[in-house]
Amino acid sequence: MSRALQLSRQFSKRAVMEALLQQAPISRASIAKQTGLSKQTISEIVRHLEDAGWVIETGRTNGQVGRSAVTYEVVPxxxxxxxxxxxxxxxxxxxxxxxxxxxxxxxxxxxxxxxxxxxxxxxxxxxxxxxxxxxxxxxxxxxxxxxxxxxxxxxxxxxxxxxxxxxxxxxxxxxxxxxxxxxxxxxxxxxxxxQGEVWQGAGQGLDTLAFIALGTGIGGGLIVGGELVRGADNAAGELGFLPFGADPFEAESLRTGAFERLVASAGIRARYRTLTGGTDAPGMTVPEIFSRAGAGEPAATQVIDETACLLARGVAAIAAIANPSLVVLGGSIGSRPEMTERVRALLPGCMSSPVDVAASRLGPxxxxxxxxxxxxxxxxxxxxGADAPEAKLSLPPPRQAGSKA
Amino acid sequence: MSRALQLSRQFSKRAVMEALLQQAPISRASIAKQTGLSKQTISEIVRHLEDAGWVIETGRTNGQVGRSAVTYEVVPxxxxxxxxxxxxxxxxxxxxxxxxxxxxxxxxxxxxxxxxxxxxxxxxxxxxxxxxxxxxxxxxxxxxxxxxxxxxxxxxxxxxxxxxxxxxxxxxxxxxxxxxxxxxxxxxxxxxxxQGEVWQGAGQGLDTLAFIALGTGIGGGLIVGGELVRGADNAAGELGFLPFGADPFEAESLRTGAFERLVASAGIRARYRTLTGGTDAPGMTVPEIFSRAGAGEPAATQVIDETACLLARGVAAIAAIANPSLVVLGGSIGSRPEMTERVRALLPGCMSSPVDVAASRLGPxxxxxxxxxxxxxxxxxxxxGADAPEAKLSLPPPRQAGSKA
DNA sequence: CGCAGTTTGTTCGGTAGCAGAACTAATAGG
DNA sequence: CCTATTAGTTCTGCTACCGAACAAACTGCG
Structure with a gap:
């Protein structure tokens, strides 16, 4: 309540900055149209921003009928x-x-x-x-x-x-x-x-999506309504502890989650070892197993298939609970195309309207x-944003590769 | 963006109403202290509200030093x-x-x-x-x-x-x-x-919690950061489709979810029937099974235990994904104390720091x-709230049982 | 009883942020 | 060169607020 202390000072400065960020060079008149604020107000705000050094005049329009406009940009x-x-x-x-x-x-x-x-x-x-x-x-x-x-x-x-x-x-x-x-x-x-995938990656613009990072371990991130879900103890997305895969009531599952023990890299390698007649030798790395599967080796293929099946169940669990519009798969294992494809193919088998699945586009x-x-x-x-507690900035359009000055 | 059109008209009226709602009879001076707005402003707003019939003078303070204050209340x-x-x-x-x-x-x-x-x-x-x-x-x-x-x-x-x-x-x-x-x-x-449980029930004041309604079917509700999670297609909380319990890849699981088939009432009855030597007779109702379990019948007890175990896994799945601070169990089956207790007892077996579990307090x-x-x-x-799009009202303190006029 | 101290509420003046109308400035197209 | 059109400024005015000064009402103490 007492957050209303310093009230709506410069309520619209943010809106102007946002317009300025998104429509690269833009005139004050256009900002006025977009934001619904009056031309007068925009001029004033832009003057302030310019004085403070946040914004600069960068050119003029021409070609259209009417007076040419001075365009402004954010000083990057x-x-x-x-x-x-x-x-x-x-x-x-x-x-x-x-x-x-x-x-x-x-x-x-x-x-x-x-x-x-x-x-x-x-x-x-x-x-x-x-x-x-x-x-x-x-x-x-x-x-x-x-x-x-x-x-x-x-x-x-x-x-x-x-x-x-x-x-x-x-x-x-x-x-x-x-x-x-x-x-x-x-x-x-x-x-x-x-957040990265939402801004510039596979989940651009979506406001409800999940991310699964599968590699050495497994972790997840969930965005709902544009907002990150952290959970009560910052432990949201601890997908390793999903109660299937291994027996969740085993004592071991309290340390390393039941799901993680099977889907993550240690589990994959262990399953391959048992399948191929398990010597206690160091065993195969996960990339090797993937390449063997690519080459058609049945044991490797089976292991990868099983992993995909487990991962699909993980995706289904998230979908049942949070119903995101997309699940992005990342991590060294999850983002492999073989994995994403398999998961996508499996989902219609366990969900009546399967979620969209995509591989991470930004990788590491x-x-x-x-x-x-x-x-x-x-x-x-x-x-x-002096007031307006935590307004979400709708970030500028992804502009790939800035000038590496 | 164009929502900023009609701008912050009466930014604080809401805050005043909120104070008025929560600290039942309250003077203008106290509102000013709480909201951080000036006495002058509060007087003006209250005058407006009074003219419009939303608020009424209901008494005066006395006993403390200083001038006695006129107190106001919302006209209920x-x-x-x-x-x-x-x-x-x-x-x-x-x-x-x-x-x-x-x-x-x-x-x-x-x-x-x-x-x-x-x-x-x-x-x-x-x-x-x-x-x-x-x-x-x-x-x-x-x-x-x-x-x-x-x-x-x-x-x-x-x-x-x-x-x-x-x-x-x-x-x-x-x-x-x-x-x-x-x-x-x-x-x-x-x-x-x-929402009901958050306002006046088992989840009072929490802003991250889940609700599981277990009865004929199973459904869930999830609140994160005080906001309801609806999901992309309004299908968040379709817990019936959690991918464990029955085999999620069975064709039948596409119609009635794998989890629902086992935990919900039909599943409970079916399991009891098989266990007791399954004649194809109509079978037992769930309340009857519960009372037999209460009387110590082994088959009934086993069925209830299994159900609790499944439910605990459902709770664990929600906890792994969304990490709520409390899971409220409701529905005709979920809210039974036998069920809540069993689930609570089982959770430490599958989660290193188990979520709080409580039975619905408001029931139907x-x-x-x-x-x-x-x-x-x-x-x-x-x-x-003319502006300020979707401010959440922090509702007045639960006042049990209004005057049934 | 009367005064000090304290709190409530009002009056008055002033400000920031905005709208809107009227106006000036610059441009394209005929 | 004139017209239609768009950009930007100036001016007036409103709303929602603050702050200080002041008036009003009350308690408690000497």
């Missing part, structure tokens, strides 16, 4: 978002401008020490990227960091992040803020991947792009 | 909501005042003819209730009707409503509007039940109360 490098995808093995950093174009990218192996060492690694990568792009650090206004775990916004810790030592015992958010000197948002990496970049999306949205809210 | 009978719960066998109607108190209630057997006959039955019940409560029909501003099916807001039809003939072939919403001469909102009955009234909740929220939005 007035502020930047640092998008970070922290994985167990690699850190990926992308510096994104106000339009969402990735201006600079960098990747490194994640420092195995974890904790403060990784925090400083991320800080260094971001600042280096900014420096290399000729961007002063004060223009990097927010950093969004995807982590393989469940960030707890109140303590700044990251729970369930076995791959990054100490992240569950320190205030990661605060540490990063200290290094980067800007706001930092932590988010689960799969959640970012969903999804989380990075999602981080940029969230960062941009937050940035616009902070800068132009 | 300035407008009414007709809440309707249409079931296959019974129609239940409740007339609710602005505070949410049920002023009048009525129940009848649903007319088996369906279609227009049922529409007129509902209309008659509502108008009779209003008349009996001494309320002119013009004060009934909105009707919320819970139906056993999936209402399609664009066509006004109700899909998947086998129990009400013709409802899938006519514009039910329009027909009801014609009879009642007020706005009509159709909503799935389970969805209403969830849940949908009616949920309808009232939605109606009130809509009403307040329509009356006092």
């Amino acid at each position: 490098d007035a502020a930047f978002v640092a998008a970070v995808d922290l994985g167990g093995t690699k850190v990926r950093v992308g510096l994104t401008d106000l339009r969402g174009a990735i201006v600079r990218e960098a990747t490194e192996f994640t420092r195995p020490e974890g904790g403060q060492v990784v925090v400083e690694q991320i800080g260094r990568l971001c600042l280096q990227a900014a420096a290399a792009a000729g961007v002063g650090r004060e223009r990097v206004r927010i950093a969004v960091v995807g982590v393989p775990g469940a960030p707890d916004p109140s303590s700044g810790r990251v729970r369930f992040a076995p791959n990054i030592p100490d992240f569950d015992r320190m205030d990661v958010a605060a540490a990063l803020e200290a290094v980067l000197e800007c706001d930092v948002l932590l988010e689960n990496d799969v959640n970012l991947a969903v 970049q999804a989380a990075l792009i999602g981080a940029a999306a969230i960062g941009l949205s937050h940035l616009h809210n902070a800068l132009f | 009978d300035a407008a009414f909501v007709a809440a309707v719960d249409l079931g296959g066998t019974k129609v239940r109607v409740g007339l609710t005042d602005l505070r949410g108190a049920i002023v009048r209630e009525a129940t009848e057997f649903t007319r088996p003819e369906g279609g227009q006959v049922v529409v007129e039955q509902i209309g008659r019940l509502c108008l009779q209730a209003a008349a009996a409560a001494g309320v002119g029909r013009e004060r009934v501003r909105i009707a919320v009707v819970g139906v056993p099916g999936a209402p399609d807001p664009s066509s006004g039809r109700v899909r998947f409503a086998p129990n009400i003939p013709d409802f899938d072939r006519m514009d039910v919403a329009a027909a009801l509007e014609a009879v009642l001469e007020c706005d009509v909102l159709l909503e799935n009955d389970v969805n209403l039940a969830v 009234q849940a949908a009616l109360i949920g309808a009232a909740a939605i109606g009130l929220s809509h009403l307040h939005n329509a009356l006092f």
Whole structure:
């Protein structure tokens, strides 16, 4: 209630910025038509934005009848978002401008020490990227960091992040803020991947969809009504614990979920081993099993088929509960075309009106792009959305490959 | 975007009404403190509301230091909501005042003819209730009707409503509007039940919870972030189609879901019949099986245990995907304490941090109360929320049993 | 009883953000 | 060059709000 304290100051600045972002160069008159605000108001707002350096005059229209119009655009490098995808093995950093174009990218192996060492690694990568792009650090206004775990916004810790030592015992958010000197948002990496797929990937424009990342483990992200579903303890999308596949009441299922034990890579390899007469030898990697299946080997094919069947049941479960308009399959295993096709083929066998299924289009970049999306949205809210608590920014149209300045 | 056309007229009227609703008699000064608006503004808004008849002076404070304050309250009978719960066998109607108190209630057997006959039955019940409560029909501003099916807001039809003939072939919403001469909102009955449980039942105040209605069939409702999850085709919560229990890839599972075939009443009875040496006799009703289990009969106990185990898996599936803070069990079977207890006992066996489980507290009234909740929220939005698209009304504290005038 | 202190409510003046009408400016096409 | 058309500005005015000053009403204490 007391959030109505500072009331609708500049209610429309956001709307103007949005129009400015989406219809690249646009005149004030057109903005007025689109937003429904009066020409007068738009002129005023645009003047303010221009004075503040967010917007700039970039040209004039001509060709049509009537007076030619001055067109404006958002100044793309007035502020930047640092998008970070922290994985167990690699850190990926992308510096994104106000339009969402990735201006600079960098990747490194994640420092195995974890904790403060990784925090400083991320800080260094971001600042280096900014420096290399000729961007002063004060223009990097927010950093969004995807982590393989469940960030707890109140303590700044990251729970369930076995791959990054100490992240569950320190205030990661605060540490990063200290290094980067800007706001930092932590988010689960799969959640970012969903956002990425919605913005520029396989789920463009949809507002209800699910994402399944199948690889070493299995994880999911769910978007409902354009909003990420986090759940009560930030544990939404823990698909590994779906109660089928292995026996969910086995003691082992409490540690590694019943579903995960069978569909994820360890399960696939184990099934192949048993099927081929299971020596206790190291066994086959999953890509090898896939290629053998491609070559027609019956055992490999059977294992892949079984996996697809399980995955289809996972998809069906999500569909029964949340009824998304699309399920995007990602991760090293899920995004393989063989897998997506099989799942798609199986679904009509267990759902009367099967969900749409698509392979991730952004692959390993999804989380990075999602981080940029969230960062941009937050940035616009902070800068132009004084009131209107959490308006969703409808982001600019995906413009592939920014000028790698 | 063009929704910003008529802009923030009376941005705060809603906030004032909300305060007025929740802290029963309240002075203007206190409203000012709570909302953060100035005393001056509050006085103005309250004057308007009073002139329009929504609010009335009801007393003065005294006892504290300082000038005594005039206190105001919402005029409870300035407008009414007709809440309707249409079931296959019974129609239940409740007339609710602005505070949410049920002023009048009525129940009848649903007319088996369906279609227009049922529409007129509902209309008659509502108008009779209003008349009996001494309320002119013009004060009934909105009707919320819970139906056993999936209402399609664009066509006004109700899909998947086998129990009400013709409802899938006519514009039910329009027909009801014609009879009642007020706005009509159709909503799935389970969805209403969830809302009811959130407002006054087992899920009070929670903003992420699931509801499972287990009886003749099985259905679910999911609330995430305070918002109902409808899904892409209004088919969220079709728990019957969860891909376990029976074989999901059987042809039969396309018609009646794999999960529903086993957990719902037909499945329970079938399992009991096979277990007791399955004659093809009519068999036992579910309540009878429950009472035999209560009496210690092994076969009945086993069947109930199995059902609970299945239900627990259903709960686990929802928890894995959406991670609600509570799962409410309802329906004639789900809300039995034996069932809730068993499920609660089983969950630690298949989830490392088990969800809370509770039996429905409102029972068959849940949908009616949920309808009232939605109606009130809509009403307040329509009356006092000129802008601010779909603000959620935080409803007044549950005040049990209104004066049955 | 009367005054201090405290709280309520009103009056008055002022501001931000917007609309709308009237007007000026620039352009294309004939 | 004139007309139709579109872009942008100026001016007036409204609504919803704030803040300060002030009036009104009450409690409690000396």
